[in-house]
Amino acid sequence: MPDQGPGSSHPERRLSTKEAAELLGVKPETVYAYVSRGQLSSRRAPGGRGSTFDTTEVKALSRRNKRESARTSPTGGGDLSVRTRITLIEPDRYYFRGVDAAELAARHSYEEIADWLWTEHLHPGITFTAPHSTVEIARRAVDALPEHTDPTDRLRVAAIAAATADPLRFDLSQQAVLGAARTLIPTLVGALPRMPYAPKDDGPLAHRLWGRLTPREPDEASLAVLDTALGLLVDHDLAASTLAVRVAASARAHAYAAVSAGLGVLEGPLHGAASGLAHRLIEQVLDQGDAAPVIADELRAGRRIPGLGHRLYPGEDPRARALFARLAELPQAESALAAARDIVDTTARHTPLHANIDLALAVLTVSCGMPATAGETVFAIARTAGWIAHALEEYTERPLRMRPEGQYVGPRPPQPLPE
Known part of the structure; x- marks a missing residue:
């Protein structure tokens, strides 16, 4: 017809x-x-x-x-097409500087990947450390916040506090920014409240972060999975938070301020909080023993199912695929993995959506006894390395180029003065 x-x-x-x-x-x-x-x-x-x-x-x-x-488009009115050498996203995988990112995360630590992304040189065994005085300044600032403060707020305050401790923060040369980055990331981790059980603040960053996420004593396999999650999440091209970082860097904000801009965007419910929603969904499925009634309740309430679908991947998110593979090595993750599969299978009866990284992060946080907000913390710490890489790249571009042209649609002048 x-x-x-x-x-x-x-x-x-x-x-x-x-x-x-x-x-x-x-x-x-x-x-x-x-x-x-x-x-x-x-x-x-x-x-x-x-x-x-x-x-x-x-x-x-x-x-x-x-x-x-x-x-x-590059020929459009604004300078919104950003040339970058950092991340390439294809329909079923993604790459850091042309290297398969999932393979990179499987073979190298988060710190090795971050430093390589910044310098294009691999330094095996590198760990990031921060001066005790800088960590103490950030920790005192974070400790002054209300107890109910969410992780992103804590990290943003820690970043600002760390900036005040760095008199060289306005030096935007590559070496100065690299020094700030290698100090800032461990400061962010060190400023977070410690759990009752927490390893010493030494060794790989994933080991130090573990003691801020869960009271459970870690084993090597669990620490390796957390380190892999950090590596997988280092960057994902021009996500909203990364674009904010590049705008700040275009205005020549220092690295701490650029990272703070990214954290501000990350706090939005459409970007950083999705893993927490998926965490609660998995807990509900585990409590009821079946995803069907949980999915039905979500849809009846008019809510989307968290942890499913991604606008850049028609199939399964390659980050989720890689993290699920590592989680399968943890015996304690078996039930959460089964719940995640049940969620995907139940929803796929009507809408062929696939798991994304938020669902995989939720399996990690549920199976390791972490709170629902832990995935947001992991995401923010990991992505800080990518933000620094984008800031470094933007500092080499023309200043203030991130200035799109507004399309005014208001009343045409002249208008009378308001009464």
């Missing part, structure tokens, strides 16, 4: 998944990703096979995508 013309009282026919994908110029998997993000609505097809989509809604999304593509 052809689409109805303007003025017709008959609604346009609904599109199949294939037709919607062709109109949008994407793969069918991406259409379902649009649904998961609330950009499209779907309805079961007659007979229960597949989904159908509103034609007007799909056309509107297609127009928005085309406008966005034109606005962000």
